[in-house]
Amino acid sequence: MRETYKTQKVCSFYVSNMHFATMILPFAKKQIEEKTKVITFLENNFTTNIELVLSKLIAAEEIKREILNINWKDTKAVKYINIEKILKNKLDSNNKNVIIVNGNEDYINNVNYCIDRYLQKSHKKIETNEIKVINFYEVRNF
Amino acid sequence: MKYGTFNENIKEIxxxxxxxxxxxxxxxxxxVFEGYKKSKEEIEII
Known part of the structure; x- marks a missing residue:
């Protein structure tokens, strides 16, 4: 018998783009300080909101630069091959990883399916207990 | 902070x-959600 590998899955709910930005930035700051790799799959572009909230965040300039290096633009490509390419390039097998997914329910489900499929395929190379996926759902869609 | 009942859509998520x-x-x-219990365990063993 063998176990199917699973990542830790976390959900979150937000009511506006600014709400998402104010929730995610202190969290992203903490991840960077702890050397955790942050990877994003966003259905919409949050760059403006992130930059606005970041300008008010108390953090070292170096940390702010690293936060801005995270991709806050939309990743509309949801085909497996594109998601696989991003994960192959960005997942850090030597440190913890957090994958942030934000979009409507279909987008989130599709991206998660691709992530799970990639990790099943690559489990021998990656410690899957070091990967956390946080799915952000916009409340107005319920 | 605890909430009351939640709708089935959120529960599914x-x-x-x-x-x-x-x-x-x-x-x-x-x-966070008072009274919430997961519908089923999701451990897959092949």
Whole structure:
């Protein structure tokens, strides 16, 4: 018998783009300080909101630069091959990883399916207990 | 902070996750939604 590998899955709910930005930035700051790799799959572009909230965040300039290096633009490509390419390039097998997914329910489900499929395929190379996926759902869609 | 009953749509989403994240950080779902229980365990053994 063998176990199917699973990542830790976390959900979150937000009511506006600014709400998402104010929730995610202190969290992203903490991840960077702890050397955790942050990877994003966003259905919409949050760059403006992130930059606005970041300008008010108390953090070292170096940390702010690293936060801005995270991709806050939309990743509309949801085909497996594109998601696989991003994960192959960005997942850090030597440190913890957090994958942030934000979009409507279909987008989130599709991206998660691709992530799970990639990790099943690559489990021998990656410690899957070091990967956390946080799915952000916009409340107005319920 | 605890909430009352939740609608089935949210419950379906909660069932797919191990924890919930908000501005106060990460929590067990049961700590945020009073009365919530996962519908089934999702451990797959092949």
């Amino acid at each position: 909660l069932d797919k996750h191990n924890a919930i994240f908000n501005t106060a950080g990460e929590h067990k779902i049961e700590e």
